[in-house]
Amino acid sequence: FVFKITAAKQQEHFFQAAYLEERDAWVRDIKKAIHCLDGGQRFARKSTRKSIRLPETINLSALYLSMKDPEKGIKELKLEKDKKVYNYCFTGTAVIDWLLSGSCVRNRREGLLLASSLLSEGYLQPAGDTAKAAAEGLSDSPFLDLWDAYYYFPDSGFFCEGNSSDDDVVLKEEFRGIVVKQGCLLKQ
Numbered sequence: 001f002v003f004k005i006t007a008a009k010q011q012e013h014f015f016q017a018a019y020l021e022e023r024d025a026w027v028r029d030i031k032k033a034i035h036c037l038d039g040g041q042r043f044a045r046k047s048t049r050k051s052i053r054l055p056e057t058i059n060l061s062a063l064y065l066s067m068k069d070p071e072k073g074i075k076e077l078k079l080e081k082d083k084k085v086y087n088y089c090f091t092g093t094a095v096i097d098w099l100l101s102g103s104c105v106r107n108r109r110e111g112l113l114l115a116s117s118l119l120s121e122g123y124l125q126p127a128g129d130t131a132k133a134a135a136e137g138l139s140d141s142p143f144l145d146l147w148d149a150y151y152y153f154p155d156s157g158f159f160c161e162g163n164s165s166d167d168d169v170v171l172k173e174e175f176r177g178i179v180v181k182q183g184c185l186l187k188q
Contacts, residue, residue, distance in 0.1 A: 003027060021125060022154065058114070063104065064123040067095075068153055074098050079150055081128060084162030089127050092149040108145060115143040124151045127158065 001017040003026075017023035067073045074095060076088040095118075096111040105111040118124045119135060119142055126135040127150040134144045143151075152158035 005030065018154070019158065021127070025125070058117075060118060060121055060123060063114075064118065064153075066102070067098065067118075067123075072102075076152070076156060080162075081148060081150070082162075084128070084160055086127050086150050086152075086158070086160050088156040088158045089150045089152040091147050092131065092144045092151060093147050095124070095143075095151065096145045112141050112143055112145055115145075116141060119143045119151070122154060125154050125158075126150070127152050127160065 001020060001023040003015055003023060005013045005015070007013065015023075015026060017026060074090050077090055079086045079089055079091070092115070095115050096105075096108055099105045099111040099114060100108070105114055115124070119126070124143075126132045128148075130146065131144060131149040131151055133139065134149065135142050143149075
């Protein structure tokens, strides 16, 4: 999950993501920035807090830590859809229900706004076609309050397994043996 960016002064920068979806998200965001700069526009990452107008009292990182709490947080599950098994994930509805139960929001609409902020800031990641399509702007809201829209925490053990093409899904692989040269060759 490594990719390289070569800067104008022939400086090479290597980036290593934890999983395929994270790598693809980084590449997509970097391409957007390059396209913006090539078009003569100034690039600046807009804060979700400002674009969605979240109150200053909401601390997204503290909320994220509460969501990950093993006792009181959102339960990571093994979910199945379209002959694919999604491990260590949860539904959009579960997120909104959790926000409501903890009195973080007053209603489901506020929950959608807050969950969209968590998604935009990288505290949540989409899993599966439904959630990914919404996150890429193919829906009214980037976050979906649906039982078949799956999400996961970026630092969880998320992986997907099932019958799909190589382009669709990352299959969990376990490498054994000694790493001969990291990033270039794994000897199994």
